[in-house]
Amino acid sequence: MKLENVKILIGDDSILARKQLKDTIAASYDVTFVEAVNGQEAIDLYKAEKPDLVFLDIVMPVKDGITAVSEIMQADPSANIIMVSSVGTQSQLKMAIEAGAKDFIQKPLDAEQLKAVINARFEGR
Amino acid sequence: MYTQFFGNFLLSKGVISAEELVEAMKKKADVHLKLGTIAIHEGMLTASEVDNIVIMQTHEDKKFGELAIEHGYLTEEQVQVLLDNQKPDYLLLGQILIEDGKLTNSDFENLISDYQSQTEIFDLExxxxxxxxxxxxxxxxxxxxxxxxxxxxxxxxxxxxxxxxxxxxxxxxxxxxxxxxxxxxxxxxxxxxxxxxxxxxxxxxxxxxxxxxxxxxxxxxxxxxxxxxxxxxxxxxxxxxxxxxxxxxxxxxxxxxxxxxxxxxxxxxxxxxxxxxxxxxxxxxxxxxxxxx
Missing domain, CATH: 3.40.1550.10 (CheC-like)
Known part of the structure; x- marks a missing residue:
């Protein structure tokens, strides 16, 4: 799928996780990225940058990913947020979806799953 | 998983030092498991029979399996079974230590027996x-x-x-x-x-x-x-x-x-x-x- 003028926000405290996510997406799509290193920064950047898609980790310092989803959804109920985490327990998944996340990707990252999730978000666009 | 525990077993027995273990582990990626090592593990050959066949190999340019069949140590079917069967990874570590002169085939045979009885591993589940x-x-x-x-x-x-x-x-x-x-x-x-x-x-x-x-x-x-x-x-x-x-x-x-x-x-x-x-x-x-x- 060809994506044009798409901006993606990645919120993860790990520089490696952000790089791997960026590299995997950039291998298939020509998009621009903005990066946040904690939940609070992700909220602030979302409001400033209005990205088309957000990937958020759950376990982050300052403010965790689920709280960040809630606050982003309050600011923009149409936000497209995907959780990417190693902590894919049923309760975390439930909390993330209830907070407004659209999907959940369990780490370690699977490139095909990631592509399927991105394509599903931008289908018909 | 067995290699991970077998190394500690060898250390605890005082058979090798930690340095020798690390050296052997470094070689693992470049070494292939030999038929003689597998045959000892499977109980199809004794250590002394393996030693005999290895000595024969110094006189004749033939593979270990060929000589074992020719001299009646193994049948063709047994050689095939040894080649086809799943092998525990720790055998490679033992073989490297044999090749480095840290163990003899006989030592290895005894250690496998001790290790198996101590850990009660007889299958590969x-x-x-x-x-x-x-x-x-x-x-x-x-x-x-x-x-x-x-x-x-x-x-x-x-x-x-x-x-x-x-x-x-x-x-x-x-x-x-x-x-x-x-x-x-x-x-x-x-x-x-x-x-x-x-x-x-x-x-x-x-x-x-x-x-x-x-x-x-x-x-x-x-x-x-x-x-x-x-x-x-x-x-x-x-x-x-x-x-x-x-x-x-x-x-x-x-x-x-x-x-x-x-x-x-x-x-x-x-x-x-x-x-x-x-x-x-x-x-x-x-x-x-x-x-x-």
Whole structure:
């Protein structure tokens, strides 16, 4: 799928996780990225940058990913947020979806799953 | 999984030193398992029969299997069975030590027998055996307050060793755990799991070992002890602990929380509960997992 003028926000405290996510997406799509290193920064950047898609980790310092989803959804109920985490327990998944996340990707990252999730978000666009 | 325990078994028997073990582990990737080693393990040939065939090979330019068939040690069918069967990985370690002159075929034959009777491994149903091996390791060296803690520790460590194999490589050996109340760090990542099960987990290593560990984990060729290397270590521990939480949630309906990982360098970790150091030797260095359950 060809994506044009798409901006993606990645919120993860790990520089490696952000790089791997960026590299995997950039291998298939020509998009621009903005990066946040904690939940609070992700909220602030979302409001400033209005990205088309957000990937958020759950376990982050300052403010965790689920709280960040809630606050982003309050600011923009149409936000497209995907959780990417190693902590894919049923309760975390439930909390993330209830907070407004659209999907959940369990780490370690699977490139095909990631592509399927991105394509599903931008289908018909 | 057997190689990881077999190395410790050889050390505990005083058969080899830690340095010799590390040297042998470094060679593993470049060495292929020989038919004679497999035949001893399977009990199809004795050590002295293997020695005889090896001597014959110095006089005749023939393969080990051909000579074994020609001289009536093995049938063609038996050779085929040896080639086709699944082989435990620890045989390669034994073979390298034989080739390096640290063991004879006869030593190896006796050690396999001892090892199998000590660990009661007779089949290759890996999952069951790994769990049992870890359980035995904990029972022998660690003291926990109740059986549930032992069971959670067993599950945690079994997953840890599986994740090391999955994300870093299977060329490691576990040494016996050591109890401690505090731990002086080199470069250390620590993370807390909280909830119904509380675990303080830390992994510590020298910067050089960290570069190799991170390179394997991230599939990158890191050369410096930089932020990517540090992030790789945090990622590994976070991923492992996250997967443990997922397993606990799925299999036991226990919901746990995870704090962000913290880095420590040249300081001392204090533990409220008795903690244990689990040394894991890779060819590139030793990783100390320090765990309080």
């Amino acid at each position: 890996a999952d069951v055996s790994q769990h049992e091996m870890v359980h035995k390791l904990l029972a022998d060296f660690c003291q926990f307050d109740d059986p549930k803690t032992t069971e959670h520790a067993t599950e945690y460590l079994t997953l840890l060793f599986n994740n090391l194999i999955r994300f870093i490589g299977n060329d490691f050996t576990l040494l016996d755990p050591i109890s401690c109340k505090e731990y002086p760090t080199n470069y250390c990542i620590a993370q807390h799991i909280s909830g119904k099960i509380a675990i303080q987990a830390a992994m510590d290593m020298e910067p050089e070992a960290a570069i190799s560990f991170a390179s394997r984990y991230a599939h990158e060729a890191f050369t410096e002890f930089d932020e990517y290397v540090k992030a790789s270590l945090e990622d590994f521990l976070n991923l492992h602990n996250g997967l443990f939480n997922v397993n606990m949630s799925n299999s036991r309906s226990i919901e746990l929380s995870l704090c962000p990982p913290e880095a420590h360098s040249k300081d001392v970790l204090d533990f409220q509960k008795t903690s244990y150091i689990f040394p894991v030797i890779f060819p590139f260095g030793t990783i100390h997992f320090v765990l309080a359950f």
